[in-house]
Amino acid sequence: MRMETEGSVEITCTINSTLVHKKVLPNQTLCDFLHDEMGTTGVKKGCDTGECGACTVLLDGKPVTSCLILAPQIDGHEITTIEGLGSDKVLHPVQEAFIELDAAQCGYCIPGMIMTASALVKDRPNITEAELKRYISGNLCRCTGYQQQLQAIMVACKKMNARINK
Amino acid sequence: MITLKAFQYLAPIAPFEYVRPTNLDELLNALNEYGTKARLVAGGTDLTIALKERLVNPKVVIDLNHLRAKLSGIELTNTNLKIGAMTTYTELEQNPDVQRYARALSEAASQVGTFQIRNLGTIGANLANGSPAADTAPPLIVLSAKVTLLSKQGERKMNVEDFITGVKKTALRPYEVITGVEVPLKNNVSSYWMRTAKRNENVISVVSVAVSSEIQSRSFGESRIALGAVAPTPILASKSSLKLTGSPISEETIEEVSNLAKEESKPITDVRASAEYRRHLVYVLTKRTIKKVVSLARSS
Numbered sequence: 048m049r050m051e052t053e054g055s056v057e058i059t060c061t062i063n064s065t066l067v068h069k070k071v072l073p074n075q076t077l078c079d080f081l082h083d084e085m086g087t088t089g090v091k092k093g094c095d096t097g098e099c100g101a102c103t104v105l106l107d108g109k110p111v112t113s114c115l116i117l118a119p120q121i122d123g124h125e126i127t128t129i130e131g132l133g134s135d136k137v138l139h140p141v142q143e144a145f146i147e148l149d150a151a152q153c154g155y156c157i158p159g160m161i162m163t164a165s166a167l168v169k170d171r172p173n174i175t176e177a178e179l180k181r182y183i184s185g186n187l188c189r190c191t192g193y194q195q196q197l198q199a200i201m202v203a204c205k206k207m208n209a210r211i212n213k
Numbered sequence: 214m215i216t217l218k219a220f221q222y223l224a225p226i227a228p229f230e231y232v233r234p235t236n237l238d239e240l241l242n243a244l245n246e247y248g249t250k251a252r253l254v255a256g257g258t259d260l261t262i263a264l265k266e267r268l269v270n271p272k273v274v275i276d277l278n279h280l281r282a283k284l285s286g287i288e289l290t291n292t293n294l295k296i297g298a299m300t301t302y303t304e305l306e307q308n309p310d311v312q313r314y315a316r317a318l319s320e321a322a323s324q325v326g327t328f329q330i331r332n333l334g335t336i337g338a339n340l341a342n343g344s345p346a347a348d349t350a351p352p353l354i355v356l357s358a359k360v361t362l363l364s365k366q367g368e369r370k371m372n373v374e375d376f377i378t379g380v381k382k383t384a385l386r387p388y389e390v391i392t393g394v395e396v397p398l399k400n401n402v403s404s405y406w407m408r409t410a411k412r413n414e415n416v417i418s419v420v421s422v423a424v425s426s427e428i429q430s431r432s433f434g435e436s437r438i439a440l441g442a443v444a445p446t447p448i449l450a451s452k453s454s455l456k457l458t459g460s461p462i463s464e465e466t467i468e469e470v471s472n473l474a475k476e477e478s479k480p481i482t483d484v485r486a487s488a489e490y491r492r493h494l495v496y497v498l499t500k501r502t503i504k505k506v507v508s509l510a511r512s513s
């Protein structure tokens with residue numbers, strides 16, 4: 048068993064495909080750790096209570112709100128943020144669809160929403176719009192009426208299906 | 214002066230020591246050593262908020278993350294559905310055995326929090342948190358589930374309705390850990406869970422109702438009704454359960470039993486709803502849930 052005092056919890060994890068070995072504060076959330084210490088500033092802090100979804104990242108491929116996780120909880124796990132989703136040259140299908148459909152206004156909720164959507168198009172490319180509304184309900188957007196975003200995610204699902212069937 | 218609650222969060226979480234057991238012995242040793250000074254963290258969805266709001270001030274946080282392989286998973290045996298304490302809501306929602314043998318539970322799990330929260334939160338922690346509105350409790354109560362508690366003294370099992378003892382209070386001793394729940398398999402039992410809340414998603418239940426019944430051709434066999442968020446703990450509505458058991462399947466029975474369940478509820482008025490509205494919801498939801506259980510049994 049590893050026993051640590053304040054400020055000295057060692058973790059080994061994978062962040063955006065890079066193996067990271069680091070000391071973290073146990074009383075820091077994963078959201079703050081990723082944003083402030085790892086420089087992955089696409090992780091946004093909105094409500095800090097797990098309601099708004101702006102801080103959504105993938106933990107072992109599943110969307111989670113990083114503001115509800117203590118940083119050392121990710122020891123041994125794999126984290127993906129928006130920075131690790133596509134590249135400047137090749138965008139992720141969800142990113143492409145969000146651009147094509149002008150699905151962002153102020154943009155603050157978008158990284159989190161794209162992270163949730165990326166898991167949905169991967170695991171459930173045949174999702175219905177009704178199911179999508181339920182699964183995306185943990186990502187709040189205060190600018191739009193969600194229409195372009197829902198459409199963009201449905202388009203991304205089609206793109207994903209097309210890639211699978213190629 | 215207007216004070217916004219969110220400002221509290223600008224203050225960092227108070228420091229604590231962090232312990233990461235890698236096997237059950239280490240966990241039990243840590244629990245023995247730190248007891249009431251420690252808090253366990255599984256997914257973090259409840260604890261992290263409590264830490265931010267300074268509702269709890271543990272000296273030590275014990276991280277169960279490295280015990281996930283041991284404490285999570287769903288196993289179907291000849292007699293039981295065994296669910297590890299660290300099984301997430303998403304796993305409960307998607308597992309075919311839970312859907313088949315414990316429909317009320319998969320239904321409740323599918324409506325907890327949000328997709329992101331369901332990927333983190335665990336069934337053991339939902340019970341340990343001891344909320345009157347714990348959504349997995351009424352389904353577990355109607356399914357006669359037992360919660361398994363482990364300590365250095367050994368293992369003990371308790372009915373879920375006895376485990377939560379008051380608002381945020383449970384029978385868990387400081388040196389104990391929940392290792393799982395066991396749902397006994399019964400033939401021909403149908404179950405379902407329904408709730409009402411201010412929104413459809415990401416919300417605390419105002420009232421929730423679970424019903425299980427061994428539906429026969431003309432009557433209700435062994436039946437149980439449990440209510441959430443209408444008493445200091447999730448409760449087994451024993452009078453209405455007894456009334457439903459053996460009664461003919463009819464509108465009159467369902468009406469009478471739903472009224473009885475309403476009488477058994479002891480809700481309070483709070484930010485989410487008035488006591489009067491909650492009592493009315495108990496009646497409405499009990500009626501709808503019983504009808505759903507009958508239709509599920511008939512369609513299977």
